[in-house]
Amino acid sequence: xxxxxxxxxxxxxxxxxxxxxxxxxxxxxxxxxxxxxxxxxxxxxxxxxxxxxxxxxxxxxxxxxxxxxxxxxxxxxxxxxxxxxxxxxxxxxxxxxxxxxxxxxxxxxxxxxxxxxxxxxxxxxxxxxxxxxxxxxxxxxxxxxxxxxxxxxxxxxxxxxxxxxxxxxxxxxxxxxxxxxxxxxxxxxxxxxxxxxxxxxxxxxxxxxxxxxxxxxxxxxxxxxxxxxxxxxxxxxxxxxxxxxxxxxxxxxxxxxxxxxxxxxxxxxxxxxxxxxxxxxxxxxxxxxxxxxxxxxx
Amino acid sequence: xxxxxxxxxxxxxxxxxxxxxxxxxxxxxxxxxxxxxxxxxxxxxxxxxxxxxxxxxxxxxxxxxxxxxxxxxxxxxxxxxxxxxxxxxxxxxxxxxxxxxxxxxxxxxxxxxxxxxxxxxxxxxxxxxxxxxxxxxxxxxxxxxxxxxxxxxxxxxxxxxxxxxxxxxxxxxxxxxxxxxxxxxxxxxxxxxxxxxxxxxxxxxxxxxxxxxxxxxxxxxxxxxxxxxxxxxxxxxxxxxxxxxxxxxxxxxxxxxxxxxxxxxxxxxxxxxxxxxxxxxxxxxxxxxxxxxxxxxx
Numbered sequence: 001x002x003x004x005x006x007x008x009x010x011x012x013x014x015x016x017x018x019x020x021x022x023x024x025x026x027x028x029x030x031x032x033x034x035x036x037x038x039x040x041x042x043x044x045x046x047x048x049x050x051x052x053x054x055x056x057x058x059x060x061x062x063x064x065x066x067x068x069x070x071x072x073x074x075x076x077x078x079x080x081x082x083x084x085x086x087x088x089x090x091x092x093x094x095x096x097x098x099x100x101x102x103x104x105x106x107x108x109x110x111x112x113x114x115x116x117x118x119x120x121x122x123x124x125x126x127x128x129x130x131x132x133x134x135x136x137x138x139x140x141x142x143x144x145x146x147x148x149x150x151x152x153x154x155x156x157x158x159x160x161x162x163x164x165x166x167x168x169x170x171x172x173x174x175x176x177x178x179x180x181x182x183x184x185x186x187x188x189x190x191x192x193x194x195x196x197x198x199x200x201x202x203x204x205x206x207x208x209x210x211x212x213x214x215x216x217x218x219x220x221x222x223x224x225x226x227x228x229x230x231x232x233x234x235x236x237x238x239x240x241x242x243x244x245x246x247x248x249x250x251x252x253x254x255x256x257x258x259x260x261x262x263x264x265x266x267x268x269x270x271x272x273x274x275x276x277x278x279x280x281x282x283x284x285x286x287x288x289x290x291x292x293x294x295x296x297x298x
Numbered sequence: 299x300x301x302x303x304x305x306x307x308x309x310x311x312x313x314x315x316x317x318x319x320x321x322x323x324x325x326x327x328x329x330x331x332x333x334x335x336x337x338x339x340x341x342x343x344x345x346x347x348x349x350x351x352x353x354x355x356x357x358x359x360x361x362x363x364x365x366x367x368x369x370x371x372x373x374x375x376x377x378x379x380x381x382x383x384x385x386x387x388x389x390x391x392x393x394x395x396x397x398x399x400x401x402x403x404x405x406x407x408x409x410x411x412x413x414x415x416x417x418x419x420x421x422x423x424x425x426x427x428x429x430x431x432x433x434x435x436x437x438x439x440x441x442x443x444x445x446x447x448x449x450x451x452x453x454x455x456x457x458x459x460x461x462x463x464x465x466x467x468x469x470x471x472x473x474x475x476x477x478x479x480x481x482x483x484x485x486x487x488x489x490x491x492x493x494x495x496x497x498x499x500x501x502x503x504x505x506x507x508x509x510x511x512x513x514x515x516x517x518x519x520x521x522x523x524x525x526x527x528x529x530x531x532x533x534x535x536x537x538x539x540x541x542x543x544x545x546x547x548x549x550x551x552x553x554x555x556x557x558x559x560x561x562x563x564x565x566x567x568x569x570x571x572x573x574x575x576x577x578x579x580x581x582x583x584x585x586x587x588x589x590x591x592x593x594x595x596x
Binding site for chain 1: 330331332333336383386388389406407408409411412414415416418419420422423425426427429430435436437439440441443444447448450451452453456457459460463464
């Protein structure tokens with residue numbers, strides 16, 4: 001029987017979005033402007049790639065995805081905060097995200113900054129609290145908070161964003177610099193998604209090492225394809241085509257050429273698929289996600 | 299023998315600042331602009347009130363302050379992030395903080411936003427990692443992360459900042475609204491500082507309940523006195539006198555009157571001191587801090 005990846009993705013997306021809603025929608029009173037702006041960005045759609053990768057990784061090692069779900073939502077909250085702040089006028093100054101006006105365009109800069117700050121802070125609240133309720137042992141919760149904060153802080157995602165801003169408009173940018181930037185800005189959080197999911201599922205060291213290779217390959221391939229789509233049009237993130245070039249952004253296809261970039265993405269996808277061989281059928285979702293992302297054209 | 303509060307405060311301040319330096323100064327290479335801007339704001343001085351309150355609270359229940367020190371530094375990192383973001387042009391638009399130019403004035407808005415984001419994220423990294431190395435049990439680390447994220451997120455400090463922005467320029471603001479705003483914006487983190495310190499020190503329920511009363515009283519008194527000093531001049535936070543009034547801020551002395559505000563601060567200080575009676579000499583630092591803050595004129 002063929003694995004239905006479209007169905008898998010939409011089912012998991014729904015699961016994540018329902019849980020996100022229950023975590024975000026305030027119970028009492030009418031929502032404040034800040035609460036509205038938080039919900040606006042979190043529930044504006046998107047692939048939910050990080051949480052789905054996390055759940056698929058828990059499944060790959062035979063674990064229970066219910067335990068991983070709150071942490072998966074926390075990752076999506078951190079991802080959303082980073083988008084809200086990246087879009088700000090002083091950063092990338094983007095008006096559109098996921099096809100709708102960016103948070104600051106609708107709610108103003110001050111509220112957008114606070115919405116991002118809230119999502120980042122509340123993500124750790126969700127991990128500490130809900131992780132506990134789900135029966136994740138406290139030692140593992142602490143380890144996951146350490147992993148996720150390292151991946152998203154000054155050692156990871158934020159360092160990547162700082163490098164991205166520094167590289168903007170520069171003439172001589174190398175492929176190594178672009179790869180290093182992506183590995184921090186996008187790769188680190190994707191890696192943590194896969195590894196945290198596996199840890200919650202009870203992975204052993206050998207499995208974690210292979211899943212790390214998988215995550216790095218998928219993370220870079222994903223970013224390269226995003227940048228290719230930005231040039232060719234139809235990029236999923238809902239920005240108008242060519243936005244990166246107009247912002248003076250150094251992207252993989254721009255530095256290495258369009259054909260070389262597509263070749264690299266295909267190689268990375270193959271590498272990701274190959275490393276899953278020992279996991280058997282449990283890793284079918286992870287494998288199909290890599291192939292799906294590698295072949296996407298939107 | 300008289301307790302030397304000035305000496306106590308300066309000794310603890312040094313301890314906190316040395317630990318902060320070891321947590322922040324990067325080991326290798328020359329620092330990036332982002333790292334520079336983080337160090338600039340964290341090491342720009344300040345009372346270190348939150349970390350010192352935390353350490354004094356650990357002492358009040360007979361605990362070991364070495365265990366509490368990393369968490370105390372994390373609280374100061376969160377406090378500093380909130381100052382950097384509050385000072386941004388779209389928020390309070392302040393040029394001076396602690397007597398020196400604000401972060402965004404020196405490093406630009408984008409870097410200032412990222413510096414704040416980094417400090418917030420890295421604070422949780424410090425608690426999870428260093429807390430572990432110090433021998434705080436994982437269950438307690440998780441509880442403290444839950445407490446601190448609740449106090450600083452959309453349920454606490456950020457909610458307070460959002461209310462503060464909403465109240466700005468409004469004519470009819472009540473004392474209750476101002477108190478509620480302060481209790482979220484400043485009080486929540488001070489309460490967590492005191493309670494986390496006590497929990498790490500091994501406090502029992504009765505002690506925690508009394509220290510909560512202490513923290514709430516000291517937190518509000520501190521804020522009222524800050525606002526009084528803003529009107530009378532010489533405010534410690536290094537802003538020019540009258541900055542609140544110019545920003546259309548609703549402060550306690552503005553709403554209740556200057557004399558009433560001073561009276562309230564004195565009452566709160568007395569309440570804080572009285573609740574410490576059962577703790578004996580261990581709580582002498584907490585008591586003297588309350589008296590010192592209540593009497594300060596800078």
